[in-house]
Amino acid sequence: xxxxxxxxxxxxxxxxxxxxxxxxxxxxxxxxxxxxxxxxxxxxxxxxxxxxxxxxxxxxxxxxxxxxxxxxxxxxxxxxxxxxxxxxxxxxxxxxxxxxxxxxxxxxxxxxxxxxxxxxxxxxxxxxxxxxxxxxxxxxxxxxxxxxxxxxxxxxxxxxxxxxxxxxxxxxxxxxxxxxxxxxxxxxxxxxxxxxx
Amino acid sequence: xxxxxxxxxxxxxxxxxxxxxxxxxxxxxxxxxxxxxxxxxxxxxxxxxxxxxxxxxxxxxxxxxxxxxxxxxxxxxxxxxxxxxxxxxxxxxxxxxxxxxxxxxxxxxxxxxxxxxxxxxxxxxxxxxxxxxxxxxxxxxxxxxxxxxxxxxxxxxxxxxxxxxxxxxxxxxxxxxxxxxxxxxxxxxxxxxxxxx
Amino acid sequence: xxxxxxxxxxxxxxxxxxxxxxxxxxxxxxxxxxxxxxxxxxxxxxxxxxxxxxxxxxxxxxxxxxxxxxxxxxxxxxxxxxxxxxxxxxxxxxxxxxxxxxxxxxxxxxxxxxxxxxxxxxxxxxxxxxxxxxxxxxxxxxxxxxxxxxxxxxxxxxxxxxxxxxxxxxxxxxxxxxxxxxxxxxxxxxxxxxxxx
Amino acid sequence: xxxxxxxxxxxxxxxxxxxxxxxxxxxxxxxxxxxxxxxxxxxxxxxxxxxxxxxxxxxxxxxxxxxxxxxxxxxxxxxxxxxxxxxxxxxxxxxxxxxxxxxxxxxxxxxxxxxxxxxxxxxxxxxxxxxxxxxxxxxxxxxxxxxxxxxxxxxxxxxxxxxxxxxxxxxxxxxxxxxxxxxxxxxxxxxxxxxxx
DNA sequence: CATGAATGAGCCTTCATTCAT
DNA sequence: AATGAATGAAGGCTCATTCAT
Numbered sequence: 001x002x003x004x005x006x007x008x009x010x011x012x013x014x015x016x017x018x019x020x021x022x023x024x025x026x027x028x029x030x031x032x033x034x035x036x037x038x039x040x041x042x043x044x045x046x047x048x049x050x051x052x053x054x055x056x057x058x059x060x061x062x063x064x065x066x067x068x069x070x071x072x073x074x075x076x077x078x079x080x081x082x083x084x085x086x087x088x089x090x091x092x093x094x095x096x097x098x099x100x101x102x103x104x105x106x107x108x109x110x111x112x113x114x115x116x117x118x119x120x121x122x123x124x125x126x127x128x129x130x131x132x133x134x135x136x137x138x139x140x141x142x143x144x145x146x147x148x149x150x151x152x153x154x155x156x157x158x159x160x161x162x163x164x165x166x167x168x169x170x171x172x173x174x175x176x177x178x179x180x181x182x183x184x185x186x187x188x189x190x191x192x193x194x195x196x197x
Numbered sequence: 198x199x200x201x202x203x204x205x206x207x208x209x210x211x212x213x214x215x216x217x218x219x220x221x222x223x224x225x226x227x228x229x230x231x232x233x234x235x236x237x238x239x240x241x242x243x244x245x246x247x248x249x250x251x252x253x254x255x256x257x258x259x260x261x262x263x264x265x266x267x268x269x270x271x272x273x274x275x276x277x278x279x280x281x282x283x284x285x286x287x288x289x290x291x292x293x294x295x296x297x298x299x300x301x302x303x304x305x306x307x308x309x310x311x312x313x314x315x316x317x318x319x320x321x322x323x324x325x326x327x328x329x330x331x332x333x334x335x336x337x338x339x340x341x342x343x344x345x346x347x348x349x350x351x352x353x354x355x356x357x358x359x360x361x362x363x364x365x366x367x368x369x370x371x372x373x374x375x376x377x378x379x380x381x382x383x384x385x386x387x388x389x390x391x392x393x394x
Numbered sequence: 395x396x397x398x399x400x401x402x403x404x405x406x407x408x409x410x411x412x413x414x415x416x417x418x419x420x421x422x423x424x425x426x427x428x429x430x431x432x433x434x435x436x437x438x439x440x441x442x443x444x445x446x447x448x449x450x451x452x453x454x455x456x457x458x459x460x461x462x463x464x465x466x467x468x469x470x471x472x473x474x475x476x477x478x479x480x481x482x483x484x485x486x487x488x489x490x491x492x493x494x495x496x497x498x499x500x501x502x503x504x505x506x507x508x509x510x511x512x513x514x515x516x517x518x519x520x521x522x523x524x525x526x527x528x529x530x531x532x533x534x535x536x537x538x539x540x541x542x543x544x545x546x547x548x549x550x551x552x553x554x555x556x557x558x559x560x561x562x563x564x565x566x567x568x569x570x571x572x573x574x575x576x577x578x579x580x581x582x583x584x585x586x587x588x589x590x591x
Numbered sequence: 592x593x594x595x596x597x598x599x600x601x602x603x604x605x606x607x608x609x610x611x612x613x614x615x616x617x618x619x620x621x622x623x624x625x626x627x628x629x630x631x632x633x634x635x636x637x638x639x640x641x642x643x644x645x646x647x648x649x650x651x652x653x654x655x656x657x658x659x660x661x662x663x664x665x666x667x668x669x670x671x672x673x674x675x676x677x678x679x680x681x682x683x684x685x686x687x688x689x690x691x692x693x694x695x696x697x698x699x700x701x702x703x704x705x706x707x708x709x710x711x712x713x714x715x716x717x718x719x720x721x722x723x724x725x726x727x728x729x730x731x732x733x734x735x736x737x738x739x740x741x742x743x744x745x746x747x748x749x750x751x752x753x754x755x756x757x758x759x760x761x762x763x764x765x766x767x768x769x770x771x772x773x774x775x776x777x778x779x780x781x782x783x784x785x786x787x788x
Numbered sequence: 789c790a791t792g793a794a795t796g797a798g799c800c801t802t803c804a805t806t807c808a809t
Numbered sequence: 810a811a812t813g814a815a816t817g818a819a820g821g822c823t824c825a826t827t828c829a830t
Contacts, residue, residue, distance in 0.1 A: 048827090
């Protein structure tokens with residue numbers, strides 16, 4: 001009952017619109033509702049009925065990926081190694097974020113258009129936070145990073161991998177950048193981070 | 198003598214336009230040449246005469262900051278400690294980038310509007326590259342990072358510090374993120390970065 | 395079915411726009427889409443929706459006249475006298491061209507905006523070409539003129555009749571000029587055209 | 592004393608401006624006074640001082656050609672053959688008009704910017720008129736053409752030769768069209784121009 | 789529910805002309 | 810005389826959103 005049960009034709013239109021939007025976002029084309037309507041072979045009004053704003057549509061496109069991330073995230077604590085659990089989670093997340101432009105945008109924004117998005121993002125954050133806290137408690141993470149830093153850092157890595165980088169090199173680049181960051185995030189007992197000796 | 202010496206009245210307008218643009222950028226308002234003209238109390242044509250595109254104007258606004266960074270960067274090698282020289286340089290750069298929105302944009306883009314911008318960015322990159330290489334040669338930096346990663350990483354840190362962060366917390370946040378990243382960039386002989394033990 | 399069947403209100407706007415455009419062209423006012431919109435009491439966007447460029451609008455205005463010419467042209471071969479058939483066709487065409495400024499422009503240009511225009515012009519040319527060829531075969535036309543000369547010559551006559559001539563004298567003038575030209579085009583066995591004897 | 596004696600530097604600028612304008616017109620570039628100024632390496636104000644309007648400049652460019660035509664035209668009556676004198680004059684004129692874009696425009700317009708232009712055009716018309724009248728009196732020209740038709744017809748031929756014709760084919764085309772026209776203009780005692788019999 | 793025509797604010801850009809220097 | 814910066818009206822076009830059908 002979260003989603004109203006759509007009539008069959010309405011559902012078909014909904015699907016087409018989302019599919020078109022996904023394709024456009026993947027190609028890097030900015031979401032214009034008129035444009036989406038034309039390509040989905042649907043009236044503009046129909047698009048507006050289903051998705052009052054471009055953001056609502058974008059978030060709808062991002063939702064499945066967000067759900068997958070959350071689902072995986074909820075299984076992460078099963079790993080006994082707190083650090084490995086955290087890095088696994090972050091790796092998976094950054095991969096998704098770099099590969100899926102709809103996610104990139106949705107993660108970077110604070111004001112969501114759909115409640116569902118807020119909910120998923122909140123869950124994802126909570127999961128990440130728990131993994132981070134556990135790792136910090138285990139002494140595996142530098143103490144000055146809080147769960148509130150997780151999303152910004154991931155967005156930053158994703159952004160860094162996007163700037164000046166060819167599309168198909170991005171995932172690889174993101175891995176390298178995440179690795180460097182994680183090495184820094186990893187606590188090194190006895191290390192004095194900003195000096196050379 | 199790089200820039201043709203302007204007549205006094207022309208110079209006044211130039212200043213006003215640049216000042217207005219700086220203010221707008223600082224407020225996060227997108228640069229629109231008509232808008233700039235109105236606020237600078239100058240004809241549109243005048244703005245177009247001085248700055249054929251918004252990018253040219255933005256880069257002009259960014260230039261002084263870019264020059265300061267370059268100047269400082271060229272003094273950085275004076276520091277005998279390769280790691281300290283590098284981190285000092287990066288710290289200064291990220292501070293500037295986070296504090297000055299015009300810089301953020303100019304650094305992230307590859308196609309420059311002004312030759313001067315290209316020149317400055319090239320110099321800055323070269324300086325950074327030399328500092329990185331020296332630090333790597335000294336065994337102070339993980340080997341998988343090249344000088345081509347410097348700018349993207351800085352942009353990523355700047356971006357991360359901007360996302361979800363209140364304007365006046367940004368510099369602080371950027372420092373923390375840079376610190377974490379630098380800790381990771383710093384080579385730790387005998388460290389096995391992705392495992393917890 | 396060539397043109398998609400328009401909704402009633404859309405059709406009304408379409409008519410108004412074309413009517414306004416026709417009036418403007420007849421008055422010799424250059425076609426400006428914003429101007430047309432204002433006078434048709436319609437949003438600019440509406441004009442752009444129907445006619446992406448001024449040329450498309452101009453050609454739409456010219457189309458009916460072009461269709462009439464073509465229709466008549468296709469009946470011209472019915473006249474047994476090749477020379478009379480040709481002159482009749484040309485007379486009719488020049489009359490239309492001089493009387494209708496939209497036609498003048500459309501005929502003079504090579505790049506058409508609408509496929510329909512291209513089609514009509516091609517047909518008209520073909521018809522003219524056949525009439526000319528038949529007349530030449532009958533020995534009624536000087537041999538150095540080809541069907542490719544027909545349109546330029548007509549445009550030239552129309553232009554000559556327009557230059558330095560008051561609007562309401564134009565048709566008469568055009569007749570005289572066409573008559574002179576036709577007299578020259580007409581083959582005169584035994585005549586030595588460029589000498590006085 | 593028609594032209595004020597210019598200071599040497601002023602004269603130099605005048606020359607440069609006219610030279611640039613001639614070049615632009617020959618290339619088919621529309622005359623823009625700012626543009627001319629830039630290319631002539633002269634201030635806009637200077638161009639405006641010498642030539643208050645684009646037309647004044649264009650006419651200045653056309654003047655020498657106009658003077659040459661007039662000069663030749665005044666010698667034309669020397670030819671004893673009235674028809675040959677007329678055709679020679681017209682041929683020369685059409686050649687100039689097709690080859691020199693500045694002339695094309697100046698001839699087609701009724702309102703002149705410079706008195707000198709009006710004077711020259713008047714003289715040219717008068718000369719042409721006399722040649723035509725003499726030829727008509729000699730029975731060599733159809734009676735329905737008056738001297739007022741000469742310029743329009745020439746403009747028409749020039750225009751016809753320009754429409755749909757590659758630049759370097761124009762003079763040749765113009766010759767053919769003029770020949771056809773002249774054949775028609777030529778009186779043919781006993782000819783009934785619009786019937787085939 | 790769906791449609792898609794209509795709207796018009798808003799942005800961009802050019803260019804003829806003026807006028808202070 | 811010469812300069813060229815400044816002006817701003819004018820025109821072009823797009824696109825998010827509404828609403829009659």
